[in-house]
Amino acid sequence: MIKLNLLPPAEKKILAAEQIQRWILFYGSSILAIFLAFITLLAAEWFYISVQLKSASESFAALQSGAQGQDLKSQEGLIKDLNRQLENISQIQQNHKSFSAFLVALTEFTPAGIKITNISIDEKWQAIITGHAALRDDMLAFKEALEKSGWTENLESPLANLLKQTDINFYFKFGIKTDLLVQ
Numbered sequence: 807m808i809k810l811n812l813l814p815p816a817e818k819k820i821l822a823a824e825q826i827q828r829w830i831l832f833y834g835s836s837i838l839a840i841f842l843a844f845i846t847l848l849a850a851e852w853f854y855i856s857v858q859l860k861s862a863s864e865s866f867a868a869l870q871s872g873a874q875g876q877d878l879k880s881q882e883g884l885i886k887d888l889n890r891q892l893e894n895i896s897q898i899q900q901n902h903k904s905f906s907a908f909l910v911a912l913t914e915f916t917p918a919g920i921k922i923t924n925i926s927i928d929e930k931w932q933a934i935i936t937g938h939a940a941l942r943d944d945m946l947a948f949k950e951a952l953e954k955s956g957w958t959e960n961l962e963s964p965l966a967n968l969l970k971q972t973d974i975n976f977y978f979k980f981g982i983k984t985d986l987l988v989q
Contacts, residue, residue: 909925911955911957915951918944919939920938920944920948927982931982931984932981933982936976936978940972941974942972949961949967949978952978952980957983959981961979964977
Protein backbone atom coordinates (compact mmCIF):
# COMPACT_ATOMS: atom_id res chain seq x y z
CA MET A 807 0.00 0.00 0.00
CA ILE A 808 1.23 3.39 -0.93
CA LYS A 809 0.90 6.35 1.41
CA LEU A 810 0.68 9.71 -0.10
CA ASN A 811 0.74 12.81 1.99
CA LEU A 812 -0.51 15.67 -0.13
CA LEU A 813 -0.80 18.22 2.68
CA PRO A 814 1.41 21.25 2.52
CA PRO A 815 4.14 21.52 5.22
CA ALA A 816 2.29 24.33 7.06
CA GLU A 817 -0.83 22.15 7.36
CA LYS A 818 1.33 19.26 8.55
CA LYS A 819 2.68 21.44 11.35
CA ILE A 820 -0.84 22.52 12.33
CA LEU A 821 -2.02 18.91 12.29
CA ALA A 822 0.98 17.81 14.46
CA ALA A 823 0.30 20.68 16.89
CA GLU A 824 -3.36 19.69 17.14
CA GLN A 825 -2.37 16.07 17.80
CA ILE A 826 0.05 17.16 20.61
CA GLN A 827 -2.69 19.40 22.00
CA ARG A 828 -5.12 16.46 22.10
CA TRP A 829 -2.55 14.25 23.86
CA ILE A 830 -1.85 16.98 26.42
CA LEU A 831 -5.58 17.48 26.97
CA PHE A 832 -6.11 13.71 27.33
CA TYR A 833 -3.21 13.14 29.75
CA GLY A 834 -3.87 16.37 31.68
CA SER A 835 -7.53 15.52 32.19
CA SER A 836 -6.57 11.96 33.22
CA ILE A 837 -4.09 13.26 35.79
CA LEU A 838 -6.65 15.81 37.03
CA ALA A 839 -9.28 13.07 37.40
CA ILE A 840 -6.85 10.86 39.33
CA PHE A 841 -5.88 13.83 41.55
CA LEU A 842 -9.54 14.63 42.25
CA ALA A 843 -10.25 10.98 43.08
CA PHE A 844 -7.26 10.97 45.46
CA ILE A 845 -8.47 14.20 47.15
CA THR A 846 -11.94 12.67 47.52
CA LEU A 847 -10.49 9.55 49.18
CA LEU A 848 -8.34 11.67 51.52
CA ALA A 849 -11.36 13.79 52.48
CA ALA A 850 -13.39 10.66 53.25
CA GLU A 851 -10.52 9.26 55.35
CA TRP A 852 -10.13 12.58 57.21
CA PHE A 853 -13.87 12.63 57.96
CA TYR A 854 -13.73 9.03 59.24
CA ILE A 855 -10.73 9.77 61.50
CA SER A 856 -12.31 12.96 62.87
CA VAL A 857 -15.49 11.02 63.76
CA GLN A 858 -13.40 8.33 65.50
CA LEU A 859 -11.39 10.97 67.38
CA LYS A 860 -14.54 12.73 68.55
CA SER A 861 -16.00 9.42 69.72
CA ALA A 862 -12.81 8.48 71.59
CA SER A 863 -12.65 11.93 73.22
CA GLU A 864 -16.23 11.63 74.41
CA SER A 865 -15.57 8.13 75.78
CA PHE A 866 -12.48 9.36 77.62
CA ALA A 867 -14.38 12.31 79.07
CA ALA A 868 -17.17 9.98 80.19
CA LEU A 869 -14.65 7.67 81.87
CA GLN A 870 -13.00 10.55 83.68
CA SER A 871 -16.28 11.93 84.93
CA GLY A 872 -17.62 8.49 85.87
CA ALA A 873 -16.75 6.41 88.90
CA GLN A 874 -13.84 4.71 87.16
CA GLY A 875 -12.34 8.06 86.16
CA GLN A 876 -12.57 9.33 89.72
CA ASP A 877 -10.93 6.12 90.88
CA LEU A 878 -8.13 6.61 88.33
CA LYS A 879 -7.57 10.17 89.53
CA SER A 880 -7.46 9.08 93.17
CA GLN A 881 -5.05 6.27 92.26
CA GLU A 882 -2.80 8.78 90.48
CA GLY A 883 -2.84 10.98 93.59
CA LEU A 884 -2.01 8.02 95.81
CA ILE A 885 0.86 7.00 93.54
CA LYS A 886 2.27 10.55 93.60
CA ASP A 887 2.03 10.64 97.42
CA LEU A 888 3.72 7.25 97.65
CA ASN A 889 6.52 8.41 95.34
CA ARG A 890 7.09 11.50 97.53
CA GLN A 891 7.21 9.34 100.65
CA LEU A 892 9.66 6.95 99.00
CA GLU A 893 11.89 9.88 98.00
CA ASN A 894 11.81 11.13 101.61
CA ILE A 895 12.72 7.66 102.90
CA SER A 896 15.53 7.41 100.37
CA GLN A 897 16.85 10.81 101.49
CA ILE A 898 16.72 9.72 105.15
CA GLN A 899 18.56 6.49 104.34
CA GLN A 900 21.28 8.38 102.49
CA ASN A 901 21.84 10.67 105.49
CA HIS A 902 21.59 7.85 108.05
CA LYS A 903 24.41 7.34 110.49
CA SER A 904 24.67 4.22 112.61
CA PHE A 905 25.09 5.04 116.30
CA SER A 906 25.76 1.45 117.33
CA ALA A 907 29.54 1.98 117.46
CA PHE A 908 29.03 4.92 119.82
CA LEU A 909 26.68 2.88 122.02
CA VAL A 910 29.17 0.01 122.21
CA ALA A 911 31.95 2.43 123.18
CA LEU A 912 29.65 4.05 125.76
CA THR A 913 29.04 0.70 127.46
CA GLU A 914 32.79 0.03 127.59
CA PHE A 915 33.77 3.20 129.46
CA THR A 916 30.71 3.51 131.73
CA PRO A 917 31.74 2.90 135.38
CA ALA A 918 30.03 0.27 137.50
CA GLY A 919 28.09 2.71 139.73
CA ILE A 920 26.38 4.40 136.76
CA LYS A 921 22.92 3.53 135.48
CA ILE A 922 21.97 5.23 132.19
CA THR A 923 18.21 5.75 131.99
CA ASN A 924 17.89 7.62 128.69
CA ILE A 925 19.96 8.45 125.62
CA SER A 926 18.55 10.91 123.11
CA ILE A 927 20.31 11.80 119.84
CA ASP A 928 18.82 14.38 117.46
CA GLU A 929 19.37 14.96 113.73
CA LYS A 930 22.22 17.42 114.47
CA TRP A 931 24.07 14.65 116.37
CA GLN A 932 23.54 16.32 119.72
CA ALA A 933 23.18 13.74 122.49
CA ILE A 934 21.57 13.96 125.91
CA ILE A 935 22.31 11.26 128.47
CA THR A 936 20.37 11.05 131.69
CA GLY A 937 20.97 8.53 134.41
CA HIS A 938 21.58 7.73 138.03
CA ALA A 939 24.82 7.50 139.97
CA ALA A 940 25.18 6.04 143.43
CA LEU A 941 28.10 8.38 144.27
CA ARG A 942 29.32 11.73 143.02
CA ASP A 943 32.75 10.20 142.32
CA ASP A 944 31.12 7.65 139.96
CA MET A 945 29.34 10.45 138.09
CA LEU A 946 32.57 12.49 137.83
CA ALA A 947 34.44 9.41 136.61
CA PHE A 948 31.75 8.90 133.95
CA LYS A 949 32.01 12.56 132.89
CA GLU A 950 35.79 12.25 132.62
CA ALA A 951 35.43 9.03 130.61
CA LEU A 952 33.03 10.79 128.21
CA GLU A 953 35.49 13.64 127.74
CA LYS A 954 38.48 11.34 127.15
CA SER A 955 36.62 8.90 124.90
CA GLY A 956 37.12 10.92 121.73
CA TRP A 957 33.45 10.52 120.85
CA THR A 958 32.20 13.73 122.46
CA GLU A 959 32.64 17.44 121.94
CA ASN A 960 31.30 20.43 123.90
CA LEU A 961 30.27 18.36 126.94
CA GLU A 962 27.86 20.26 129.17
CA SER A 963 27.21 19.21 132.75
CA PRO A 964 24.86 21.35 134.86
CA LEU A 965 25.76 22.28 138.42
CA ALA A 966 22.80 20.23 139.65
CA ASN A 967 24.92 17.16 138.93
CA LEU A 968 27.34 18.20 141.71
CA LEU A 969 24.90 19.27 144.47
CA LYS A 970 24.42 15.90 146.13
CA GLN A 971 27.05 13.52 147.46
CA THR A 972 25.05 10.31 146.89
CA ASP A 973 22.01 9.15 144.91
CA ILE A 974 22.55 11.59 142.01
CA ASN A 975 20.29 11.93 138.97
CA PHE A 976 22.67 13.33 136.34
CA TYR A 977 22.31 14.95 132.96
CA PHE A 978 24.94 15.43 130.22
CA LYS A 979 24.58 17.17 126.89
CA PHE A 980 27.23 16.92 124.15
CA GLY A 981 27.86 16.65 120.44
CA ILE A 982 28.85 13.32 118.91
CA LYS A 983 31.82 13.36 116.55
CA THR A 984 30.22 12.09 113.35
CA ASP A 985 33.49 11.17 111.67
CA LEU A 986 33.63 8.10 113.93
CA LEU A 987 30.12 6.98 113.05
CA VAL A 988 29.57 4.22 110.49
CA GLN A 989 27.30 4.92 107.55
